[in-house]
Amino acid sequence: MGKVYVLREPRREREWNIYALREAARLKRWFVGVYYSPRLGRLLAVFKPTPGTHVNTLVFEELGESALRDAYRMECPPGCNRCCVFRSGAFMIENEVRQLPPELQARVMSQPSELVMTPGGPVRVYRLDTESMGRCAFFDVEGGRCELEARLGRHAKPIICLVTYCTVFATRGGRLYLKTGYRPLPGGRALMTYREVGEEEWRAAVRRMGSLWARYRRVYLARKREEEEAAGGA
Ligand code: SF4
Ligand code: SF4
Structure with missing residues (x-):
C-alpha cells in the first residue's frame, strides 16, 4: 500500500x-x-x-x-445543502481565487475580505457567507447545488468546503x-x-437534513416571483 x-x-x-x-x-x-x-x-x-x-x-x-x-x-449527499444555506461560514483564500476564471475571480474579489497575518505571511481571505442567513454567494438555491462545483468540478470549491463535513x-x-x-x-x-x-x-435522513434548504427555497422562490411580478407591473 x-x-x-x-x-x-x-x-x-x-x-x-x-x-x-x-x-x-x-x-x-x-x-x-x-x-x-x-x-x-x-x-x-x-x-x-x-x-x-x-x-x-x-x-x-x-x-x-x-x-x-x-x-x-x-x-x-445531494439534497441536503444545509452547510451552504444556513450560516455557511464559507470563505475562499487568495491562492484558490487565482485558480478561477476571470469572471468568477471578479465575483469573489467583490466580496468583503480581510488580510490575515499568518506564520507564512499575509493571506487575503474572502468571505462568501454574505447572503441572507449566511447563505453562500455561490449556492444556487433553485438548483440546490454549488455553482463552483457545477461549473468547474469539485476541486474548484473552497478548500474549507472540501475538508469540512457534518459527519x-x-x-x-x-x-x-x-x-x-x-x-x-x-x-x-x-x-x-x-x-x-x-x-x-x-434517503429519509437526507430529506430530514435537507428540509432547511427546502423551506429556504420556497421562501426564495416566492420572493423572486413577487419581485418579477412587481417589475412586470411597473
Ligand atoms: S456536510 Fe452534512 S450537513 Fe453539510 S450539506 Fe453535506 S450532508 Fe448536509
Ligand atoms: S462554495 Fe459551494 S460548497 Fe462551499 S458553501 Fe458555497 S455553495 Fe457550498
Missing part, C-alpha cells in the same frame, strides 16, 4: 489554520476525501499528490494508506452508514459511532 498525506489537526490560532488551509489549497487537485478512523479517533483530510510534489510537512503528515482500511468516508453520512466498502453517537476524547479526538442503513433510511 502507498502513502497519503493528511492535514494535521487544526490549532486554536485562526492565523495558523488559515496558513494550513492555504497550503492545503495548493494540493486541492489531489484531494481524495475526508475519512473518520475509529482506530485513530480522528478525522483525516486525505490528499494523494503525485510523487515529487512539494508537500509542506508543517501542515501535512504522511500516513500509510493502511490507516484508511477501517475508516469511514464522509459523504455529503452524519458515511460510506465504507460500498455500504451506507449514519452516525449514531459522538463522544469527545482527550487531545481533540472523538469517538464516533456509525450504523449501517439501507437506502430508504439514508
